[in-house]
Amino acid sequence: MAYKVELEAPALDEFANLRTQVKWQNPDDKTLKASIENSLFWVAVYDTDKLIGTGRVIGDGAMYFYIQDVIVAPSYQKQGIAHLVMTHIENYLNNTCSKGATIGLLSAHGKESFYTQYGYVKRDGDGLGLGMCKFISK
Numbered sequence: 001m002a003y004k005v006e007l008e009a010p011a012l013d014e015f016a017n018l019r020t021q022v023k024w025q026n027p028d029d030k031t032l033k034a035s036i037e038n039s040l041f042w043v044a045v046y047d048t049d050k051l052i053g054t055g056r057v058i059g060d061g062a063m064y065f066y067i068q069d070v071i072v073a074p075s076y077q078k079q080g081i082a083h084l085v086m087t088h089i090e091n092y093l094n095n096t097c098s099k100g101a102t103i104g105l106l107s108a109h110g111k112e113s114f115y116t117q118y119g120y121v122k123r124d125g126d127g128l129g130l131g132m133c134k135f136i137s138k
Contacts, residue, residue, distance in 0.1 A: 003045050003046060003047055003052065003053075003081065003084070004045070004046040004047075004048075005043065005044070005045055005046075005084065005088065006042075006043075006044045006045075006046065007041070007042060007043060007044075007088065008042055008044065009036045009037070009039065009042040009044065009056075010036075010042070010044040010051050010054060011051075012029060012032055012033050012036060014051040015032070015036060015051070015054065015069075016029075016032060017051070018051055018052075018053075018054060018071050018073060019069070019071065021071075021073050021074055022071055022072075022073075022074065024071075038058070039056045039057065039058050039068075040056075040057045040058060040059060040061050040065070040096075041056060041057040041089070041092045041096075042054070042055075042056045043055045043056070043084075043085045043088040043089060045072075045081055045084060045085060047076070051073075052072065052073045052076045052081060053071060053072045053073065053076065053081040053082065053084070053085055054069050054070070054071050054085065055067065055068075055069060055070040055071070055082075055085035055086065055088070055089050056068050056069050056089075057089060057092060057093065061096070062098070062101070063100070063101055063102065064101070064102050064104070065093060065096075065097060065101060065102070065103045065104070066103070066104045066105060067089060067103065067104070067105040068105070068106075070082055070085055070086065070089075070105075072085075082114065086115075086118055090118055103120075104131075105120060106131070106133065107120075
């Protein structure tokens with residue numbers, strides 16, 4: 001099936017709904033809107049006019065880039081949509097990043113192998129150290 005791909009941010013309510021479908025928490029609308037607008041690059045995939053997949057790149061646009069929110073609606077998973085999203089993200093990164101740039105991502109548990117096919121490696125604690133994160137709950 002052919003899906004429509006747009007290289008721009010989806011509407012706030014569509015994005016929030018997609019995050020909810022995969023059981024991710026949403027911040028308040030003001031925070032979500034700022035996050036959407038401050039992204040460097042977006043991929044949004046639609047089935048007609050229904051948002052079914054996203055992915056984006058955030059970062060400083062020079063040295064550091066992070067892949068975020070690669071999401072596919074549960075009823076559309078395992079149909080190649082995440083690969084479609086990652087292909088557009090990888091094209092953007094290949095055309096944007098300079099030598100020495102770092103691209104990072106946080107993978108959902110059990111999804112690491114999806115990203116290894118694009119050249120991403122797990123941080124095993126040896127040469128690169130272990131990755132860490134902090135969630136603010138106030």
